[in-house]
Amino acid sequence: MTEKTSSRLNSPTTVLPAMPPVEIPEFKGPLDLLLHLIQKNEFSIYDIPIAIICRQYHEYLEKLDLLDLDTAGEFLWMASWLLHMKSRMLLPRENPEDGGADPREELVERLLEYRRVKEFASLLHEADLLRSCLWEARIARNIGSEQLEVDWEDVDLRLLAETYVETMDRFAASHPPPLKIRPMRFSVAGKMRELYDRVHREGSMSLLRHLDSRPDPEEVVTLFVATLELIRLGGVLAEQRRQFAEIYLRPGPKVVDLQNMTAPEYENAG
């Protein structure tokens, strides 16, 4: 999970006919791939035939299914560098006096360094395997507290930040923010009018679907209260055929004059 590139690079790919049948190993980056190509061809790292490597690199690149943009960018950047070098190698050295700097020089340097990193990483890998199986003795001290302590030496900025965040989280959890009562954004009377008009206009409406379509919980609550009010007043009827099934609203037996209804009666009910 730490290595997002690996899974990408391992995704199955079709082998192009031009390529020798090789399995694609996991490449940890463009330098890794380049190093692999150089070793496979048994080229000297100090005298890389850029044209050949450049071609092979591109062939590999096509086979790799690079879905991750960042990773693709890393590989493509190297591709363009190789192309650049290739074109510079084709040009005659303009100025033999300045030592005729080899355009490959920087690449060689970086490959050598990366190879050292890989070698060291493989040593660490062996040590990781061998030493992961050692357990430290941990018997209780009879004396003193078993309080959690850290070596001051081991406290870095991250631990300090973590401790702070945890402390403040704990504080926030025990001090919930003050309850804020905002003015109601939806009025029961308004919703009653809206529902009543719609039910009488359309003859029927699906209550649950309508409630589901409202993103604001406050509106949902208001709508629901409005529905109950309308049912109580006989303005609409509610019908449900099965438990948990849709609830249909239909025109009720009574005519309710919602226009002349006094607002406060409902606004305070909520």
Next chain:
Amino acid sequence: MPVDAYLKGCIEAALLTTPGPVTENSILDAAENSGIEATDIRSILEDLRKEWEEQGRAILLEQVAGGWRTATRPDLDDFLRHFHGLNSRQKLSQAALEVLSIVAYRQPVTLPEVNFVRASNSSSVMKTLLDRGLVRIAGRKKVVGKPFLYRTTRDFLIHFGLESLEELPDPEELVKEPELNSPNGEMCAPSGDPCGGLSRESEMGDEESSLPEDEIRVSPSEDSQSS
């Protein structure tokens, strides 16, 4: 017998890597499908007890309510108390770390404010931090009681490799993602420095009392509107 020697190693290792008592059953469970019987385990434990005692080892094996417990010899208590007491001077308790982090990020801050945030009395911890030179007193707050204001010291900065407090990273960001901006471009150019953005310049500045009161207090005024 080699099998026995191996099992004995297993049991000894289990005892030594467990701070509390070890039950015979837990050993039996871990050694399943090795053909070991409960009685074998018990006899090995008895052997170990005798052996440790005869060899004059630093530890004793004792049978307690919950199973078998490894404990250091009582005559070593004095030394161990001394040893761990001295050692703990280089250690920081969890409480001390908490107080230090509050002072670091909210300075200047008073003890009552720290106590409020931690919901426990931090005065002895603060004293420890003062003694160790990690925090210092920086004046008094102009409120009732004139409590001391605390700040971190130069030694604190040195320990974390910081030049100034402005370099303290934003704690939330740091915990989430240690490096905020790590654009890809830097692969080719390491010199120019891509990962800026962390320096939250002014936020920790020198303004009075950085504890924003409203942030952590339940304000009654707000509620009153509601009724």
Next chain:
Amino acid sequence: MPVDAYLKGCIEAALLTTPGPVTENSILDAAENSGIEATDIRSILEDLRKEWEEQGRAILLEQVAGGWRTATRPDLDDFLRHFHGLNSRQKLSQAALEVLSIVAYRQPVTLPEVNFVRASNSSSVMKTLLDRGLVRIAGRKKVVGKPFLYRTTRDFLIHFGLESLEELPDPEELVKEPELNSPNGEMCAPSGDPCGGLSRESEMGDEESSLPEDEIRVSPSEDSQSS
């Protein structure tokens, strides 16, 4: 001698009750005014190491991170994992090992520098290493953007069985042209004995300063021959 036997008990108890390596100095401090010399402590520790090994004890004594630490015998790992209910162990990924290598050699180092060497973005890998306590943030670099500096931790030394950073193999020796795969730094546990074999005192040891930049880099003169 009774005094020795007592001191030996003290040291064994200190080792068994302390998480992490115990330094000889901390034992000396705790045993003050008992007329004990530093050399006595060292020779008792050497004795203990031999004794535990010869008696086939479940634990071994190893020298790491500037101190002495107890560790169970490698062959008991299977049992202990069962016993402690640890199913699988997280191995470090290839990418993590690469980043760790770069931090180890070039510390203190910034993320952009690591990215440059790997030609690949390493920020999520670095986060994993921070989480596992193998690297730590050690301040900020004084360049534009003030990127964090990373170093390896004491746990890094402990995990890989190193006494100090000087024990890291010489990177120049790691790879030799033309044969590519002949690492000859026999770092950490050689085959048989993961704990004891760490004693190659200072083969690479005492040269000054840990790996300045130019040491890990190929000098341009070498390359120019090639063209």
